[in-house]
Amino acid sequence: MAPFDLSRQQQSIESKIVVALERISESFRVMLWQKSKEVGLSPIQIQILIFCHYHSGAMCKVGYLAKEFNMTKATISDSVKVLAAKDLITKQLEPDDSRSYVIKLTAKGMEVVKQTAPFATEMLHSVENLSSLEKTNLFSSLLRMIDHLNQAQIITIQRMCHSCAFYDRRLNGPYCNFLNKALKDKDLRIDCPEHQPLS
Ligand code: SF4
Known part of the structure; x- marks a missing residue:
């Protein structure tokens, strides 16, 4: 459609x-x-x-x-x-x-x-106007959409947590084995300098 x-x-x-x-x-x-x-x-x-x-x-x-x-x-x-x-x-x-x-x-x-x-910068201002909850929800939704577009091979390169070898899906929530810390939704990265592609 x-x-x-x-x-x-x-x-x-x-x-x-x-x-x-x-x-x-x-x-x-x-x-x-x-x-x-x-x-x-x-x-x-x-x-x-x-x-x-x-x-x-x-x-x-x-x-x-x-x-x-x-x-x-x-x-x-x-x-x-x-x-x-x-x-x-x-x-x-x-x-x-x-x-x-x-x-x-x-x-x-x-x-x-x-x-x-x-x-x-003007785009940044438009995001700054959102509430904390709106920003967190928007960020999570965008990450999921980018994941989907990556799997569909439309975005071929990405450096996000979900595709990182250091990303650990633990029972009590995601964890970064490079930073040695639990990752809350807002801590997930979209362009991480330490990103390690999955082999
Ligand atoms: S190294 Fe970066 S991309 Fe990888 S899990 Fe940790 S924070 Fe996410």
């Missing part, structure tokens, strides 16, 4: 939620475009800079970025070339593989991140 079919949508809360999520996704696109115009970079170039600034070197490679952003390696490589030509990143060659490199931000690249990374 197409959730965008207006005659059916009104009878279906599921369809209304899907359309609401589409509006939210559109907001991200608009906010990123605004930054794009300000700094003269494409949205994906900005996303690469922000991602590489906040993630470890192992993730700042063309192959990983292609999966992260659901794009081809060629598209990511083209963006990386532009970023390098603008002196926003450097390519750090891997000692054991001359075809592979890690993307490192230059001081100029970090300045661009400072300017663009708050692109979703």
